[in-house]
Amino acid sequence: MEEPRREHAPTPPAWASRGAAWESAFPGLRSLQPAPGHSLVEAVAPAADTADPAGLQDATRLAYRRLLRRAADARLAPLRFWNYVPGITEPAGDAAHRYMVFNAGRAAGMAEAGFAGRRVAASAVGFPGDADAPRLTVQMLAGPAPAEPAENPRQVPAWRYSDRFGDVPPAFARAARLPASAGFLPGALLLAGTASVVGEESLHPGDLAAQAAETCTNLAVLLAAGAGRALAPGAAGGEEDVHLARLRDLRVYVKRAADLPAVGRMLQARCPAASVSLMHAEICRPELLLEAEGVSSERLAEA
Template sequence: MVQASENLQVQPGLMRCPRVTYRMAAPKTALAEPGTLAVFGFGAGSPDSDDPRWLGVALECFDAPAPLELWQVDGEVSCGRHGDVRWSAGGGWLFAAIELNESAVGDTQSATHQAYTQLRQFMSTRDERCVLRIWNYISDINHGDGDAERYKQFCDGRAAGLGDFFAAGFPAATAIGHHHHQPLLQIYLLASVDEGLAIENPRQVSAWRYPRQYGRTSPGFARAMLMPARDALAISGTAAVVGHASAHEGDLEAQLNETLTNLEALLATADMPAGFDTHSPLKAYVRHPVDAPRVRDVLQQRLPGVPVLLVHGDVCRRELLVEIDGWRFA
């Protein structure tokens, strides 16, 4: 675990973290702005674009119309495609994404193995090969029992596809289930020419050390990642987990409070300012749509003014009702 005694002050001379914002705009307008590295739309009503920097995420937003998510960097951006991988790069940063239809590949494990193999092979061609943050969106993540559960199959396929790519340490990550009518596997990442600093939560067992009850292959991710310049913290999907066990089964508000406690523990461990502000965008993934108004109310009370995108998503453990990830900028 990273100790707070390490030098976590903003590091001069390193590239500033991409700016991450939510904005009401047309994709064409956002993509035309200087320095746009990636743009994300959410849900079935999201417009489409053939620009490699665009990704329509298979998660429905509880707010309509849904804003776009923009990543913007300092520098000229180039983009293209490499097999099934779409990518863009600029200012020492790289966005890469892959989307596969499981029905065309075979099953969850096979699709994940293929997707991560392609991503690994693509990353080997790039200078920006320090992967700092990954998002994984999986159809029906909790279907199946025991080792046949789709999330556990995903973990098996991811490990097989990556090989030893993360032998030096895992990036921050999120894995959430979506309800799209097609069994899509969507994976996207942020990478840099410079290394970040992985952060663990002292309240939780590191994910790669989970006991066997959570599957043949432990989840491979860090709880958060400090960006190379130490100017931002990318926070992994965070829920009501203490040690390695889920807490407060069936109690939405208690799970939310525990989740927020975990978020504060991450900020403290990373020597980041306590709390979140208007420049710290978060996502809240809510399992049951009926719970969305209460989640919104609690977050508005506890995190006033913080931009929170509220989406319909299933947490990787069936008993967990809500998960939060996002950014804290210094």
């Protein structure tokens, strides 16, 4: 069993950038090609930490519009987004958190680019203590064929959240299945940011071990759903572990730096076949202590 490795925001996961290097694209954008026909493109808005709510929303809108239009121009479909939002849980005017402002900007950018109503797997975290923390960073993985979105039956789809979570709900899918014919990650299930949430409620506030266990249950249920199978809530841990063993790459965002070693041990024990990486990051809800995302596939294509 490998030791979990540490990663620093706003780097993309190793599986999404393996064997490739960043190149300048257009002003404010850079890109890399992890495999033929695929592209990972990054848009950055500097000084987003000091932007007022209207400024943050507009920066997010522009980032999404530019990325999605770039994908459309290249005849590529967006497969996965990573969002790094400075001060993600800080108050923002009439909104409870800056994450809610980000969600409004994301929805507006997607609509302007002709992607209104589309659900793409995504995660959104903050990154405390990093030198690049003031930068709003949005990364998009795109490929020649669209992914099939999947939802977790234990959770309310994020795009149907009640207005307690903002006037504009988060616009993402819980997971995305790539086509079996894809030249990169064929048939892979890309899992979006997953945490200790059932329905739309956060569970086990303040309890790290319980949140880690609930997160693993959600990962297992999502993996089963993505494979067209049902895993009943409360299923025996052994049945969950059968699905968790299919994970090949797992990134875990951890709110408190002191919890990184413990979270690494817990998730590596539950997902023994996965290459686990850890990142110190703010989670999009203040009460959540960790969030996980990953890739399930029989094989990962070499870049």
